[in-house]
Amino acid sequence: MLPPNVLRYGKRQAIGRLLQQWIECPEFNPTVTICPILSSTLKFKDLKKSKQLEMDTDMHPYIPLQIEDEFAELEIMGPTGGAWERIAIDQPGSSQDTKYPDIHTWEGQIAPGVLIVEEIKKAPGFHMSEVCQAIYQQHFPIDTLKYVYLIDVCNKDTRSFVRDELYTEYNGLAWPDEMIRDWIPGTPEFEALLGTKLGRTVAYLILGAFKRGTRRITRIRIFHSFEALQMQFTIEEIEQIIPTLTMIQTPSGCSTNSMGPETRSLSRRRRKLEYRKRKLDEHEDSGPRKIQRQ
Numbered sequence: 001m002l003p004p005n006v007l008r009y010g011k012r013q014a015i016g017r018l019l020q021q022w023i024e025c026p027e028f029n030p031t032v033t034i035c036p037i038l039s040s041t042l043k044f045k046d047l048k049k050s051k052q053l054e055m056d057t058d059m060h061p062y063i064p065l066q067i068e069d070e071f072a073e074l075e076i077m078g079p080t081g082g083a084w085e086r087i088a089i090d091q092p093g094s095s096q097d098t099k100y101p102d103i104h105t106w107e108g109q110i111a112p113g114v115l116i117v118e119e120i121k122k123a124p125g126f127h128m129s130e131v132c133q134a135i136y137q138q139h140f141p142i143d144t145l146k147y148v149y150l151i152d153v154c155n156k157d158t159r160s161f162v163r164d165e166l167y168t169e170y171n172g173l174a175w176p177d178e179m180i181r182d183w184i185p186g187t188p189e190f191e192a193l194l195g196t197k198l199g200r201t202v203a204y205l206i207l208g209a210f211k212r213g214t215r216r217i218t219r220i221r222i223f224h225s226f227e228a229l230q231m232q233f234t235i236e237e238i239e240q241i242i243p244t245l246t247m248i249q250t251p252s253g254c255s256t257n258s259m260g261p262e263t264r265s266l267s268r269r270r271r272k273l274e275y276r277k278r279k280l281d282e283h284e285d286s287g288p289r290k291i292q293r294q
Contacts, residue, residue: 009192016195026213040208044138129204176224
C-alpha cells in the first residue's frame with residue numbers, strides 16, 4: 001500500500017487533482033491555488049477569418065458507430081432532427097505530422113448538449129480547448145453542454161496511460177476491455193485520466209467556458225470499440241446554495257435580520273417613528289369625534 005503522500009499515478013494524478021479543484025471550487029476559495037486559465041474569448045468567426053486554417057462546414061453529420069449505443073441510452077436526438085453540424089479544420093501551412101499525416105487538426109460534430117471530437121491534434125497558435133468551445137458555442141449556448149466524446153483516441157499520452165498504467169494486472173484489468181467502465185471523482189484513476197493530455201483539454205474547456213465552481217466533471221467513461229479507445233466526459237451543473245436571511249424577534253418587539261445587531265442610526269430612526277405614532281394617537285384621542293346615531 002502506498003504512503004498517503006505518494007500518488008499512485010504520479011504527475012498525471014497530481015495535475016488532474018489540481019484541475020478538478022480549479023473547476024469545482026469558487027474563485028474566492030482561499031484553500032486552492034489561483035487558477036491561471038482565463039475565460040476564452042476565441043470566436044468561431046476568428047477561426048473562419050484565420051489565414052492559418054482551412055475549414056470545411058459542408059459535411060453530412062452522422063452518429064459515429066463507436067458511440068451509437070451510447071446515444072440510445074442518453075436519448076439524444078440524432079442528425080435527422082436537423083440540429084447537427086459536422087466540421088473539419090486543417091492547418092495546411094504547418095509542418096506535416098509524420099505520425100498522423102492524415103488526421104485533421106480538428107474534426108467533429110456538434111449536437112444539442114454534445115460535442116463529439118473525432119480528430120484533434122496540436123495546432124500552433126491555438127489552444128484546442130478554446131477551439132472546441134468556439135465551435136460548440138457557434139451553434140448552441142455553452143450552458144447546454146453536457147457531454148464531450150473523444151472518438152478513436154490516438155493521442156499517445158492518453159492512450160498509453162489507459163493501456164499501460166490503468167488497465168493492468170495490478171488493477172485487475174486488461175486492455176482491450178469488454179466492459180464499459182465509469183471512473184468517478186474521488187478516485188486516483190479519475191484524477192489521473194483528467195491529468196492526461198486529452199483529459200486536460202476537456203478540463204481547460206470547462207475552465208475557459210464556465211465560471212469557477214458552477215460545473216464539474218462527474219464521470220469519465222472508457223470503453224473499447226472498433227479496435228480503439230473511446231472516451232466520454234459528463235459535465236453537470238453544481239447546485240448553488242443561496243444564503244437566506246432569517247428574521248429574529250428583538251426584545252423591543254421590532255424585527256431585524258440576521259446580519260447583526262441594530263445600528264445606532266436604525267435605533268434613532270425607530271424611536272422617531274414610535275414618537276410620531278404616539279403623537280398621532282394622542283391627536284386622534286383629543287380631536288372631535290362623530291357621534292354615531294342609534
